[in-house]
Amino acid sequence: KAGVTQTPRYLIKTRGQQVTLSCSPISGHRSVSWYQQTPGQGLQFLFEYFSETQRNKGNFPGRFSGRQFSNSRSEMNVSTLELGDSALYLCASSLDSGNQPQHFGDGTRLSIL
Amino acid sequence: AQSVTQLDSQVPVFEEAPVELRCNYSSSVSVYLFWYVQYPNQGLQLLLKYLSGSTLVKGINGFEAEFNKSQTSFHLRKPSVHISDTAEYFCAVSAGYGGATNKLIFGTGTLLAVQP
Numbered sequence: 001k002a003g004v005t006q007t008p009r010y011l012i013k014t015r016g017q018q019v020t021l022s023c024s025p026i027s028g029h030r031s032v033s034w035y036q037q038t039p040g041q042g043l044q045f046l047f048e049y050f051s052e053t054q055r056n057k058g059n060f061p062g063r064f065s066g067r068q069f070s071n072s073r074s075e076m077n078v079s080t081l082e083l084g085d086s087a088l089y090l091c092a093s094s095l096d097s098g099n100q101p102q103h104f105g106d107g108t109r110l111s112i113l
Numbered sequence: 114a115q116s117v118t119q120l121d122s123q124v125p126v127f128e129e130a131p132v133e134l135r136c137n138y139s140s141s142v143s144v145y146l147f148w149y150v151q152y153p154n155q156g157l158q159l160l161l162k163y164l165s166g167s168t169l170v171k172g173i174n175g176f177e178a179e180f181n182k183s184q185t186s187f188h189l190r191k192p193s194v195h196i197s198d199t200a201e202y203f204c205a206v207s208a209g210y211g212g213a214t215n216k217l218i219f220g221t222g223t224l225l226a227v228q229p
Binding site for chain 2: 004006031033035042043045048050055056058090092094100101102103104105106107
């Protein structure tokens, strides 16, 4: 069974640009969550989608948005990029509703110049 | 609100020695606890989980953890470590809002550095 796939693995952008990251969950998983990992702030929850609906949202500015498609694939978008958005963005999928173990992808490393 | 504290940012240990990585949590509701491992340039891999039942949980790669409700702890242990266990380890708690979310709250991580 294929794991969680995140594309691209690496991305370099400049300040002010926008970026879209993609996540394909494990087949059959309906819940997708996104996390930001930085050396200073650690792992922080961005948002969670279940059956195309945003179920939970972390404490991030509105520049961070996401969506989930009918096949459970998810994208997250960051607009007006700032230097502080440089991070590893991790996607995780779960089989169903709450408190399920999450399976993580290898992440997208976003660098802002 | 839930929170997780990992007291040790780094734990050096010699190969074949035992190790314990500490994790304390705070929660006003039922807790679901997890340990994840992250190798360089990779995502997080689930080591073990506590959802209910036996307080001693066994995971992959010879790791185990014990859920202690009175001490609000979920420490990770391995009786004999290998060089390949060198990685960052994260303790996490799930919100547990009656099953309404899979959101995880992570600790700051512990770097396990195994020396030959």
